[in-house]
Amino acid sequence: MNQEHVTQLNDAIRAVKSTDLKNFYFVACGGSMANLYPAHYIFDREIETPSAIYSSNEFVHREPKALGKGSVVILCSHSGNTPETAKAAEFARKKGAVTIAFSNVVDSPLWKAAEFPIHYDYGVEATAKEGNSGMLYRLIFGILNEIAANEKYEKAIGSIDNLQKLYDVNKEMTFDAADEFGKKYKREKLIYTMASGPNYGVAYSFTSCLLMEMLWINSNAIHAGEYFHGPFEVTDFDVPFLLIKGLGETRPLDERAHDFVKKFSEKLTVVDAKDFNMDGIDEDLKSYFTPLIAGVVLRQYADRLAEHTGHPLSVRRYMWKMEY
Amino acid sequence: MNQEHVTQLNDAIRAVKSTDLKNFYFVACGGSMANLYPAHYIFDREIETPSAIYSSNEFVHREPKALGKGSVVILCSHSGNTPETAKAAEFARKKGAVTIAFSNVVDSPLWKAAEFPIHYDYGVEATAKEGNSGMLYRLIFGILNEIAANEKYEKAIGSIDNLQKLYDVNKEMTFDAADEFGKKYKREKLIYTMASGPNYGVAYSFTSCLLMEMLWINSNAIHAGEYFHGPFEVTDFDVPFLLIKGLGETRPLDERAHDFVKKFSEKLTVVDAKDFNMDGIDEDLKSYFTPLIAGVVLRQYADRLAEHTGHPLSVRRYMWKMEY
Structure with a gap:
């Protein structure tokens, strides 16, 4: 180091x-x-x-x-x-x-x-x-x-050394899915994201920074538990959702949202941490490391969406161009 | 009582x-x-x-x-x-x-x-x-x-007795504006809301329950401070925003968002607590009572939007109709 x-x-x-x-x-x-x-x-x-x-x-x-x-x-x-x-x-x-x-x-x-x-x-x-x-x-x-x-915390610190390898292998594993996402949704004006627990920040970031800021696509990061208390009524066959499913204690919230959305939207994309390669991360730490890997995987989803829309992630209309 | x-x-x-x-x-x-x-x-x-x-x-x-x-x-x-x-x-x-x-x-x-x-x-x-x-x-x-x-807290408790009168007078004062909002935005498929400080919950509620749940209009409750860190890039002449401006300490966040949105969106609606009648509420408590009045005022905005769209607030497609 x-x-x-x-x-x-x-x-x-x-x-x-x-x-x-x-x-x-x-x-x-x-x-x-x-x-x-x-x-x-x-x-x-x-x-x-x-x-x-x-x-x-x-x-x-x-x-x-x-x-x-x-x-x-x-x-x-x-x-x-x-x-x-x-x-x-x-x-x-x-x-x-x-x-x-x-x-x-x-x-x-x-x-x-x-x-x-x-x-x-x-x-x-x-x-x-x-x-x-x-x-x-x-x-x-x-x-x-x-x-x-706590030994767990020492293990967590040790796990950080594996991150680059995990980023690389998970990006590689999800490239085709990300490209498919970009191809399929390049005409969409709105894409909702959804997550809970440690991954809510990843959904928020994908919504605010990648979709709204960089791609000018309307969005809202819906908390998977809150989904059933209002937002779910906008769900329809043609409304795109990107759901991040985590591991561990809050996964049941993501499962419940998944079970519902898949019935009523034909435009559901799921990024499931269960499919991630998390070699070198202890079982009881996987949930905490999920958002880091999900963040990298989702960045690739945004990259592919940018590729297919022809709107580079670096384009802005206000930022860097004026005082605000 | x-x-x-x-x-x-x-x-x-x-x-x-x-x-x-x-x-x-x-x-x-x-x-x-x-x-x-x-x-x-x-x-x-x-x-x-x-x-x-x-x-x-x-x-x-x-x-x-x-x-x-x-x-x-x-x-x-x-x-x-x-x-x-x-x-x-x-x-x-x-x-x-x-x-x-x-x-x-x-x-x-x-x-x-x-x-x-x-x-x-x-x-x-x-x-x-x-x-x-x-x-x-x-x-x-x-x-x-x-x-x-603290005497302030006793005064706050006393102020609660004035609420009904304030709800009534503020609803009356804002009826025309609410009706105008309903008429003007009845074709919109997406309306963003924005607020900060004590009023963020009102924006969240308007977004999740009134727009998304009851009117099936896409939305996102953007925090007025966060607006500049991603979401503002979706702003354009034809993107509707409903901004709640509060009183007191976090008002500068709302002001800043207001100054920006009004330059780039031709579809901005502002509900400004400065225009509320708050008779009987002590100066140093007004900020805390703002969300209560804003909530009632905004409910009327939703009522008028429902009236003009012909989609009653009571209609649901999933809630009350199935298990989830």
Whole structure:
């Protein structure tokens, strides 16, 4: 591992350990917030210390009363340039919280605003074990192992080394399905996504960043449990749904949604974690690692959709083109 | 006030007071969950005790580690018949939590499952002060006043008596705008909603229950802060948005979204709480009461949309017609 990465992680974990820990906040915007979602889920299941997740601007303006000394705020911005997230780091730091921020860009505004910045790799030469999710999971399981030492957490940290191999093999395994998806749905103006538990963030990210932002396709990330309490009434033979089925404790929610949608929509696509290759991940950790693999698999679904629609994922009409 | 309502509220508040309070959970499905949203927001701003909000089935399957003795779980189901919510009450009660459940139906499954059931009125003869939100706010500010006594909370409880008058006057004031909305958008297949802070639940409810469930119109409740981190790229001259602008601390998020959407969509509808009549609500409480009035105003928007489309809000294709 990159020695600076090791130092940055150790410093952050040590800071969490030495604070009089009261609560965790996960704070970011859009896709970065969605990436933090499984970390929040894991904390919720593993420890009694409360944690919550916010979009950066909501966090700053809402000003949660419990934010202060003893709070640990974990932030992320790929460019480190997201003004709301840099502001959230400043705001939390002023309140006395421990601030830990992930970014690909050293010395970016977020990097400077947070007390404990952590760099992650990105791009063709990067490997997943030190990419955004790899570094996030190192922090999360590192913190867990520090405050509630457990062999499971050590195993989780070890599993991170397998991520790149898993990304590669699962992308390869799902290429044909992704291409089929792109071909079949290239004319669609709307595609719903659905997930639950640790994978809800992946659905949110696919909806907000890949479909709406990059492909200009209308969408809504429907929580698989909430589906039956309103949204399911839009289901019809010609309404496309992309359902992510997870493993473990919340899978029954995905199963129930699946059983229903398949009866009434002829345009259902299922990405089922049961079909993933998860070699090297312990049975009791598979559920937690699912969103990472699902994220990579779904990115390929978006790539193929872009290919068939002829609308590259890099095209924007507002972002990078104006102030807002 | 109905004496049974008073007793039910007092019993619940006393139970919260006498527990060794650790955390609050708000748990329900769909529209009932959305109705609890502002209560969660108020707790987040007013007290350090952590609170979180879950869809019932996610709550049961996720099994948050911090749930147990010292937890207070506040649930809601209008009919009391929502199986996931009744199950969530049972589950939480077994874990040792104080369970408080709102329902319109005495002796319903949820009523029996919770330790402290609270009835609310509903229908043409009901008045808002003892309706679902009236009773919820009595509980919320009653709890706040018990654990952090404050004149503001007493004033809030007093304000609840004004709700019916405010509902009536604001419905009357916005009738023409609602009718215009119904007329103008009756052919739309998709309408986005947007809000932040205490009003996000109102947007969620309008999207999930009124547009998707009752009118079969595609939608997504976009958080006004998240809008700029993906979703805004779908904005175009012919894409309809319904933006709820709140008062108070998160209004800047709504303002920013407003400034952007109005430039690029010719189909923007704004429901601005600044235009509401809020007589009898103290200045520093207006933000908290906004979602209640916005909910009633927006219901009228849906009524008028139903009128002009000829699709009554009572029509379903799946609900009440099959098992799922």
